[in-house]
Amino acid sequence: MRTGEFFAPTLRQVSGDVEMASHRLLLRGGFMRQLAAGIYCLLPLGWRVVHNIEEIVREEMDAAGAQELFLPTLHPVELWEKTGRTESWGPELMRIRDRNDRAFCLGGTHEEVITQLVASGVRSYRELPFTLYQIQVKFRDEIRPRGGMVRAREFGMKDAYSFDRDLAGLDRSYDAMVEGYHRIMQRIGLPYHVADSSGEGIGGWDTREFVSLSEAGETAYVRCEGCDYHATPEVGEISTSEIVPSDDPMQPLERVETPDQRTIEQVTAFLGVPAQRLVKTLIYKADGRVVAALVRGDRDLSEDKLKAALGADELVMGDPATIERVSGAPVGFAGPVGIKEAEIVADEELRGERNFVTGGNEADLHLRNVNWGRDFPEPRWAQIRNAEPGDPCAKCGKPLTEYHGIELGHVFKLGTKYSDPLEARYLDEDGERKPIIMGCYGFGTTRVMAAVAEYFRDDAGIIWPRSVAPFDAIVITISQDDEVQRTLAERVYAELRAAGLDVLLEDRDERPGVKFKDADLIGVPGQIVVGRLAGEGKVEVRRRGGESTTVDADEAVAALQKLMADNVPAGFRPPE
Ligand SMILES: [Zn+2]
CATH class of the missing domain: 3.90.960.10 (YbaK/aminoacyl-tRNA synthetase-associated domain)
Structure with a gap:
């Protein structure tokens, strides 16, 4: 792809109310544009990143035995009424009416739809267990959308649902999904923690969040340095062994x-x-x-x-x-x-x-x-209070500390919370009709893009891990008027593509400073600079956020692959 033809309008300035660095960089770099509060267009650069995230998620869901499907965005409101969630979600559920004045909502999550679907499709225990997933958009009418794709009103999500005969089966399905989430996070390369958390709007137990550490993240967590226990303050367990009855004398009331x-x-x-x-x-x-x-x-x-x-x-x-x-x-x-x-x-x-x-x-x-x-x-x-920094950890007694993070994934054991009201049952071996036991597993695909950009960046822009980068490399021609440079850049560009890399050729008639700035801003991992040394057949090969070297053009592909062998630049430290 040539930058001259590529639709990636960068911005010099973004509005002052954009607080998070990742949000600013994704807007400035031409990854996304706001359409309305909390609603964004994903431009080709942003869509490439999200697509890469989705592919990792899809491969790991498939590897964990889940089957992909695709469910509607428009849900009849009656279905949500059956589970009582029109009330519990309140105005966060976006509602619309069709031409016949029938009430619909835009799916904020899909437990109702999938449970009804499975209820109509499963008869006997022989058809269980299975896990279904989709990668789709969700709608939530947030009061305060924030951080771009961190808290948007329309956003991308992978949601999976497991269907089992009993609790032991649920445990197995749940563990397979949790294992899949670990693999997804490891492949993306974004450092993360797993925190105990609560059901928030979905319900269930054994709920855990996969969290990216970020000072700008809006969710507070407590952590124990002693035993690496992580939790939201609402569920964080505090040791009560240090509570001793006071021996102060009782004073008159x-x-x-x-x-x-x-x-x-x-x-x-x-x-x-x-x-x-x-x-x-x-x-x-x-x-x-x-x-x-x-x-x-x-x-x-x-x-x-x-x-x-x-x-x-x-x-x-x-x-x-x-x-x-x-x-x-x-x-x-x-x-x-x-x-x-x-x-x-x-x-x-x-x-x-x-x-x-x-x-x-x-x-x-x-x-x-x-x-x-x-x-x-x-x-x-x-124990009915939130855990706070300084409270003793229930597991090892060391004091808890607090940090902020971005919630990326959330897994829940649901049991019969949805299968009971929606009558999702199966006929067991003993001839008895029993409710299907469910679990659900969400993962914010567009939010992950924001979290990666929030973590992997420097003053100049984003430093994408290779796993999700919109392109592998960019070839920058310093002077577009110089025929030697132009010819060599075209050759290197062709060789990189022949080596199977996804490459941008920076061929715009811009000043070199603008080209370098834009390349650093969009954060493509590999940069090959074709400049003054082109006459000697040499180019500069750089890892964005990492090392650089000057080599013969013939060795450019090999040198770049060596510099990019790691998913993230060696020694990378996130900004303070
Ligand atoms: Zn501990």
Whole structure:
């Protein structure tokens, strides 16, 4: 391909609200263009990268025994109503109507469609197990699209679904997919971690995320340097072995007027006590029953952990009417002392606390020196707070640290979450009809492009790993007017192509500085510069982000292949 004919309009400037470096570089380099907020055109350069990512994903899915298919983008809304996800997704689900005013949505994920398909196609245990996948676009009406393809409203994704007879089968299917994900990430060459995580909008258990480390990533994770445990804060397990009951003497319970002081910040400032002396009381409804969840004032409650502790299928924040009914006070003054109809669940950490401050279950009232066991019955204990840096790791006790990352893949065991409502069943050997046991496995193909560009770059532009690079090499002619250079460049270009490489020939009538800048910006791994030394039959061979050497033109192909033997340049360090 010749750059003079290639559609890759670069940009000198991008708008100031583009925050992530990868987003800026992909726009500037002509990989993608924004059509509307969170919606992008993938230009030939960007599409080549995404296509390469898809090919790796496809090969590894096939190798893991999964079968590719292609499902519709338009889904009847009734199908999503059957699983209750029109409600749980809310406005994130993009909806449209057809000419007959029938309601459809644009697929944000495909559990419903594929489960219905399989329900109509499987009769007996003999037809199980199998795993299906597709590579398709997904639509999610994000409130705040961000980072280009990191959080877009329309994006590419590989989604796979496994169908098994029983949980043991699911474990095998799941392990095969996880193994496939490791191979995909290793082939792409982007460093990654696997973190325990939660079901977020899909449901299930044993959910894990494949995460690329990035300071600009929007998701926070905790990690243990001691045992390499990674998790989202919501599910990160904290050791409770260090919690010792306080031996402070219990002080007499005190009522304190706190007019209009509702938030932790307001109450701590008003009473002059640190947030850790306060206990927050959060009212939830778990499968319809009311729960008062207690956590220290400086902690964040984990809804995932609370839900798990209660064994609840559905957990929602209490509405103001419920809060007022059980606490007898306006929102902001709930506390455990004298609360009605609510089961009290307290974070394990509070076992070690004495004489804390809580809401008083009356308007404008808080209580000081509250103690469990004396002022309210001993609650149900469970770990229901987010893990934080400094918390001891549950596995080895070392302190957890925090980092940010970009979630690339997400695997879930679903069980019968979708097969039950959509009646996906099979007839077992014993003649009994049983629900099919499912797992699902997502991988963001366009997001991976962004994550790779975020990690592999320098001040000049992107440094693509060979695995996903849009081209293998670019031949740059310094002076297009010089016939010797032009002829030699054409020869090297032909030889590289004959060697099976995907090559760009930079033949535009531009200043050399512009050509070098653009070549560095788009980050093609191999660069061959045909310039002053062309008369002596010599060219310069470079690895973008790596070494360079000057060789006879005859040796250019071999020299380039040697410099590009590794997927990423030797000694590459991501920018700080
Ligand atoms: Zn550990």
